[in-house]
Amino acid sequence: MIEEFIKELFDDEDYIEIQRNDLAEHFNCVPSQINYVISTRFKPSQGYYVESKRGGGGHISIRKINITKSNYLMHTISSIGDELTAQEVNIFLSNFLSYNVVTKKEAKLLKVATSDNILTVPQEIKDELRAKIFKNMLINLVDD
Numbered sequence: 001m002i003e004e005f006i007k008e009l010f011d012d013e014d015y016i017e018i019q020r021n022d023l024a025e026h027f028n029c030v031p032s033q034i035n036y037v038i039s040t041r042f043k044p045s046q047g048y049y050v051e052s053k054r055g056g057g058g059h060i061s062i063r064k065i066n067i068t069k070s071n072y073l074m075h076t077i078s079s080i081g082d083e084l085t086a087q088e089v090n091i092f093l094s095n096f097l098s099y100n101v102v103t104k105k106e107a108k109l110l111k112v113a114t115s116d117n118i119l120t121v122p123q124e125i126k127d128e129l130r131a132k133i134f135k136n137m138l139i140n141l142v143d144d
Contacts, residue, residue, distance in 0.1 A: 002027055002037040006062070007098075014064045020052075038062070044075060046095045069101050070143045077138050083127035084134055089114050092134075102141065110137055 042048040051061040096102040
């Protein structure tokens with residue numbers, strides 16, 4: 001809900017400023033929950049630049065970055081570490097679909113290829129293998 005609310009603020013703008021405490025009050029939650037949503041859903045790899053200032057209610061500036069599909073995918077690939085959970089894949093795919101970076105069919109294939117049902121390897125290497133598969137598939141979606 002918090003993510004959708006913030007994204008709606010971008011309807012006509014590429015830049016917004018919000019107060020962490022005001023947003024927390026609006027959603028009846030603690031400010032750290034606002035921090036969590038912003039840090040996980042508004043990263044550069046998802047097309048955002050965030051600047052946060054402490055004090056005075058926690059002023060946060062978020063700028064939407066307009067980038068090409070190829071740049072977006074390459075930035076995403078470079079931001080993925082050595083391991084990736086199924087939940088993180090779902091977040092990436094949700095963002096990809098929101099910004100029309102991949103088609104529904106491509107998203108479905110990415111999800112299936114990295115799902116726990118397919119990765120029948122020991123749990124300790126599952127997230128590492130998932131990251132390798134996901135990155136390799138994304139590389140193949142980058143336009144030349």
